Amino acid sequence: MDDLQRPPTPEDEDIKLNFFPDPPPFYKYFTTENLARLKDIEKEAAPENDDTNSSTSKAATKLSAERILALPTELRYLIPPEPPADDAEFHVFGAVESAKGANNLMKNMDYIADQLRFQDVFHDWTYEQLYPSPSTEPSADDPSAQQPTTSNSASLDRQNYLFRFLRSILLSYISLLGIVAANPTSEQKEQKLKDIMTLVANMHALINEYRPHQARQTLIAKMEEQVRKKREEIESVKRIGEKVKEVLAGFGGVDGEDKPSNGGEETLEDGTRAREEDRQRVQRGMWDAINEVVG
Numbered sequence: 094m095d096d097l098q099r100p101p102t103p104e105d106e107d108i109k110l111n112f113f114p115d116p117p118p119f120y121k122y123f124t125t126e127n128l129a130r131l132k133d134i135e136k137e138a139a140p141e142n143d144d145t146n147s148s149t150s151k152a153a154t155k156l157s158a159e160r161i162l163a164l165p166t167e168l169r170y171l172i173p174p175e176p177p178a179d180d181a182e183f184h185v186f187g188a189v190e191s192a193k194g195a196n197n198l199m200k201n202m203d204y205i206a207d208q209l210r211f212q213d214v215f216h217d218w219t220y221e222q223l224y225p226s227p228s229t230e231p232s233a234d235d236p237s238a239q240q241p242t243t244s245n246s247a248s249l250d251r252q253n254y255l256f257r258f259l260r261s262i263l264l265s266y267i268s269l270l271g272i273v274a275a276n277p278t279s280e281q282k283e284q285k286l287k288d289i290m291t292l293v294a295n296m297h298a299l300i301n302e303y304r305p306h307q308a309r310q311t312l313i314a315k316m317e318e319q320v321r322k323k324r325e326e327i328e329s330v331k332r333i334g335e336k337v338k339e340v341l342a343g344f345g346g347v348d349g350e351d352k353p354s355n356g357g358e359e360t361l362e363d364g365t366r367a368r369e370e371d372r373q374r375v376q377r378g379m380w381d382a383i384n385e386v387v388g
Contacts (some may be wrong), residue, residue: 122167131168134160198298205294218287223295224254251299258296265289340382 138156156164161172177183179193202220209215269285276282 119170122170127167127171131164131171134164134168198301202294209290215283215287215290218290220294221291222298223258223291224251224299225249251302255296255299258292258299262289262292262296265292336382336385340379 135156138160156172161169164172177192180191182189182191184190199220206215206218206220209218265285265288269282269289272279272281272285
C-alpha cells in the first residue's frame with residue numbers, strides 16, 4: 094500500500110517512457126578510433142607477405158584466439174564470432190536446429206512410424222520415398238556427374254507424381270476391398286495397407302514442397318492488395334480535392350454577387366428578399382458540402 098501512495102520518482106518516469114529496450118551497452122565501443130586500433134593490430138599480427146593486409150573484413154580470421162583474448166575489452170567487441178558450420182547444431186526455443194536446416198520430414202515420418210508401432214497398427218512400417226529427391230545435386234568430385242539430372246528441384250514434375258500416387262492409392266484401395274472380401278484375415282491385407290500408407294506419406298511430402306511457392310504467392314497477393322488500396326486512396330483524395338475546389342468556387346461566387354445599391358425602403362422589396370434567400374440557400378448548400386468533405 095505504501096508503494097501505491099509514494100510519489101513517482103525519475104526512475105518510474107524512465108520505466109514509463111522506455112517502450113523499447115535500450116541497445117546493448119557495448120555499442121559505444123564501435124568508434125572510428127577503435128576500428129583504426131584494431132586494424133593496426135591486425136597488420137602487426139599478419140605476415141609481411143600477406144596480401145590481405147588492407148582488407149578489414151577478415152578481422153576474426155587474422156587473429157588467433159590467444160591474441161583476441163589479450164585484446165582490450167573495447168576491441169574484443171569489434172570482432173564478430175565465427176559463423177556456425179553447416180553441420181553445427183544449436184538450440185532455438187528448446188528445439189535442436191542446424192545452419193543448413195533440419196530434415197523435419199524424416200523426423201515426422203519416424204514419429205508416425207513409432208506411433209503406429211506403439212498403437213499396435215503396423216509393427217514394421219517405415220517411410221520410403223518413391224520420387225526423386227529435389228535436394229539431390231551432382232557431386233563436385235565426380236566428373237561424370239556434371240550435367241543436371243531429373244532430381245533437380247526445378248525440373249521435378251511434382252504434379253505428375255501426385256497424379257501417379259493418387260491413381261495408385263485408388264487401385265490399391267480397390268485391391269484391398271477384393272482381398273478383404275475374399276479373406277478378411279489375409280496377410281496381404283496388412284501389406285496393402287502399408288502400401289497405401291506409404292503412398293499417402295509421399296503425397297504429403299510432395300505437397301509440403303509447395304510451401305515456398307505458396308509463401309511467394311501469398312506475399313504477391315498481399316502486395317497487390319496494398320497497391321489496390323493505395324490507388325483507391327489516391328482516387329478518393331482526388332475526388333475530395335475536386336469537391337473542395339467546387340466549394341471554394343461557390344464561396345467566390347457568393348462574395349462576388351451584385352449587392353443592392355439603393356437604400357431605404359427599396360432594399361425591402363420582394364426581389365431583394367428573394368435574392369437574399371437565394372444567397373442563404375447557396376450558403377447552406379456550401380456548408381453541407383463542407384460537412385460532406387470533412388466527414
